[in-house]
Amino acid sequence: MLPTIPYVRLRLHLNGIIDIKYDFFSVRTDNQGGSLLKWIDYQAPESVADAVKILADSNGNARPLAGGTDLIVQLRVKDPRVNAETVVDIKKIPELNQMDYDKSGGLTIGAAVPLHLIYNNPDVIKHFPAIIDSASLIGGTPIQGRATLGGNLCNGAPSGDSIPNLVAHNVVATVAGPNGTREIPVEDVCTGPRQTSIDSNELLVSLYFPNPGDGFGANYIRFIPRNEMDIAVAGAGVSVKISDGKFVDGRVCLASVAPKPILVEGSSKALIGQPVSDEAIQKAAEAARDAASPISDMRGTAEYRKHLCEVLTRRALNTAVERAGGK
Amino acid sequence: MTTKTHVQTTINGEPVDFLCEPRQSLLECLRDVIGLTGTKEGCNDGNCGACTVNIDGRIVTSCLVLGVEAQGASIETIEGIADGTNLHPIQLAFLEGAALQCGICTPGFIVATKALLEKNPDPTEHEIRFWLANNLCRCTGYDKIVRAVQEAAKKMQEA
Amino acid sequence: MTTKDYDRNVVLSTQNDFKVVGTRPVRHDGVDKVTGRAIYGADYDASGLLHGKILRSPHAHAKILSIDTSKAEALDGVQAVVTAADFPETADKTMELGEDETKLRDLRGNILAKDKVLYVGHAIAGVAASNPHVAEEALSLIEIKYEVLPSVMTTDEAMADGAPILHEDQTTEELGNDSGIVSNVAKHFQHIKGDVAEGFKQAEVIVEREYNTVTVHQGYIAPHNGTAFWSADGRLHIWCETQGSFVVRDSLADLLDIPVSMIRVTPTEIGGGFGGKIPIYVEPVAALLSKKTGTPVKIVMSRKETFEGSGPTPGSKIKIKVGATSDGKITAAHAWMAMEAGAYAGSPVGAAAQCVFAAYDLENGLIDGFDVVVNKPKTAAYRAPGSPNAAFGFEQALNELAEKLGMDPIDLRLKNVATEGTRRVDGPVFQRIGAKEVLEAMREHPHYQSEKKSGSGRGVAIGFWFNIGFDSACNIALNKDGTVNLTEGSTDIGGSRTSIAMQAAEVLGISAEDVRPSVVDTDTVGFTAVTGGSRTTFATGWAAYEAAQDVKKQCIERAASIWDVNAENLQMEDGVISSKSDSELKMTLKELGAQLSDTGGGITGRASVKPRGVGGSFCGNIVDLSIDEETGKITIERFTAIQDAGKAIHPSYVEGQMQGGSAQGIGWALNEEYFMNDEGRMTNSSLLDYRMPTALDLPMIDTVIVEVANPGHPFGVRGVGEANIVPPTPAIANAVYDSSGNRITQLPMSPVAILEAFKS
Structure with a gap:
């Protein structure tokens, strides 16, 4: 008798085996949430200082509004984690709209720059082409007219497609608060589902992509059941740096397989110092699989997601190596 | 609590002022406040594309834009695609190619297609499908829509 | 036309002597819909x-x-x-x-x-x-x-002993009689033809398997x-x-x-x-x-309310047993089908029973149907309701049977195909139908004849919908410029104003553009049943045909009165009334229109019909697909739909129905499902997580319109709205088997389900 794949089995995971301690992505499960915005106040400051003051004066009840493609939906469904009485439109602040490729070979992208401006930017295309991997697949074309990398990061979804990509690029976030600005490595921004290390009285100003130097290649890929318009069942953002046929650096960051995007130390260990080879890549992929701690939900089972981590990491590393000129 | 904001925009080339609450989306403003009901609502969370409009040269889902954010913006909706009584080549291609059935998704597809062909006058089938992946159609299976976009591209290049 | 000449979309026409029917005019409501003016x-x-x-x-x-x-x-x-x-x-x-x-x-x-x-x-x-x-x-x-x-969420849970009961006053109707037993099973019915036990004794090969499908939604874009x-x-x-x-x-x-x-x-x-x-x-x-x-x-x-508070189509459990002799003659078949009605009785299991074996001439057949209430929204019709669920089972079982017999799956179907005179297991005897012609067109199609791409799988299946007749009304008034206004009551979801107007135009000998159709309110036209059951172009088209005949008759009578001749000596062709004997006597509709007021007043034709000559429609699919073996994701590479339209009034919109039904079937096959949590709540009630196909998920969908005229309609129309959603799920499952050797008996065939099937 050939097997059948029971739907019941998927439900059993939900019923018994898996205890859902955190709600991974879904802002759409609350039946009482409704579909329209409740009352909000709207402010559109024109300086970082003014924006920070509004945020600080709001006692945690204000949220920055960039593209709004997550925030407006969350406010409509009354996501309890995103309860804002004031939205602060940050698109009129000059620093948040900058795209600046500097002499050192680094790139600054303001927190409010929409994705379409990023993937059409000549400096991005020339110097940081791999960021286009995620910038061009978040939502569809009209979403990319509004959505931002800054918003994707601050939204703190474990499934945020750009976050592993930013982590792989060693991006540093500049955050302004009442006590001035501070810099945070991007891998330290997300702390849990929809939780970040950026305080409610702070504002993400920009993301800095340091010059990766020669021999660098990166890639982000995700798995979705459709070909577009979907949330990653799992995603892998990777980068490698190759010198003399050896990996001198390697970073693997996974989406959708833990309460936050995770930078996999074991993958870096498996790569760094090793000759560029299928074996090293496979070991890094297996380390990614082992590091994942996903849940089962409507988008996939835990077991399936772990498996995908291996597949996606391997495929992404192969592309990154190719881009680094290593193959 | 009932304070309304005065928003000044240009819609389909004409200056349009309106009053709205911050909680009203641009889609609600277009439909309920201004009376331009050609822009449709299918999901109200950015996933169906029926509410696609062009703001300052870029398509967006108007359900995910606040009306107050449109201050100073130039907005193009389906009502502004034809030149008076002369249909746009995209509209003609959809009509002649039977690229619509119920028609509810059609305004979004046409607004999105116009933006595509302005950016890329000769797109491949894959580029068309990728660009339009945020616009759901449940009637046609997309076959005749993709062909209509190809036909419109051809006609516009010939023109 | 030989099959070698097939373009992507082909009409295998049997009647070409029409002037308007079979052409492709621009739809009358089109401009309003491409300019945003149409009011929804x-x-x-x-x-x-x-x-x-x-x-x-x-x-x-x-x-x-x-x-x-x-x-x-x-x-x-x-x-x-x-x-x-x-x-x-x-x-x-x-x-x-x-x-x-x-x-x-x-x-x-x-x-x-x-x-x-x-x-x-x-x-x-x-x-x-x-x-x-x-x-x-x-x-x-x-x-x-x-x-x-x-709560109970599936037929298994609802039918289990001691299950929570939704309606304390609902007792099972068991084979037509009230059993008096309080249960979630609203009804159990049977259709029997011949002697199934004896048929299975004669069988040399038997396939027996269970199939399960889950709740899916129609997914219309307007809530x-x-x-x-x-x-x-x-x-x-x-x-x-x-x-x-x-x-x-x-x-x-x-x-x-x-x-x-x-x-x-x-x-x-x-x-x-x-x-x-x-x-x-x-x-x-x-x-x-x-x-x-x-x-x-x-x-x-809202969209969420539309998923949770309207009527989807049911999850179901289908058990199929089918046997055949070694030469491929089916000796017996049994379908056991339980379908979720949702919260109140009335699942489409009855319709499923009318469709499950309809394409085949079975000597011995048995159908058991169970209508089961569960704690989900009350189901509603969805394009050939019930038939896709049934076909997902039976059309897979037939491919399995063909493999065991070493036969081509289309040849097996042709060997058992239903034709005029075949009595269905559920009773009715077919008039002229096109099942055989559809299967032959599939077998000869260049897609089926072509080599598969390396690594691809190919699957075939066919499906049936019986179509309905019901009441329709139509009024046609002649304008003074010789055009006509047509009013009807069938709401137009996909171009039916035009396919109805074209039938009136054909009768009157005028262009489709010279008929101005309007869908009007219930105060303004006679009773017209739903736009559903693939009946609109068939039945309301017939009403338009009759109303146009009425106009034509009155035009001839008026001309006869103007010319003071016998109406029997007059004819009306191409919009011109003329005498059969006197070539001098000629008048266009426009000329007549201009004289109406002076010659006795306006001319209005009217008709109310309830046609009985309904002709069912068959649709077949050929699908090629590939599977990413590491992720389980299916890519549809090539898809061909072949359907018997009877007569395609407007071929573009017939193709549109076929392409749309195919796309919905592909979505149903691959990713669509109500994902219910253990509290009975749908967790994916958005168009992000209820994954209907996007433009990027589908290939072009090639069509062949087969025309086997329905003798029960003046132009041979059958109705094409529904049968096309039936074959995609089994055709895709058959292609997955062809590609991988794994028989998938559960919908949807999502990546995770495919990979788990491959593993076990």
């Missing part, structure tokens, strides 16, 4: 319009202990709140709702729950307020106390909506998106206990339906709110 239900506006919202159950099954609306009523801007208590109490009766029957009590209970809620999303109360934001805020102020009850105005003169006017304005009128009359003459329903343009916009949901609530406020009230569902 949610676009309707009225002076003093209030906005309504509906409170829905968070529980899958619970007793309502109390409802307190006082705080909601006190909110600024709230004009009225209604609950089930606002419905008049009337005796129960059975109602015909287009393709379905339902009990008045069940319909009322589904629109506003009274004592119990039976699914998450079940409507409980309606609020009307000055704007929708206020109405939504008021919902959160309505206090309801529930006693939560255990349900309706505006009601209950005027001071007692008349109720409704504007809404519906597949049947007269169904809305008649249902409201029963629900509100007022005569049909007091209700006028104006159908707006409709943003998709696929069967799901036959039942009513928000219209009665808007009516009750309007009665309380004296102003028009509009209710538009």
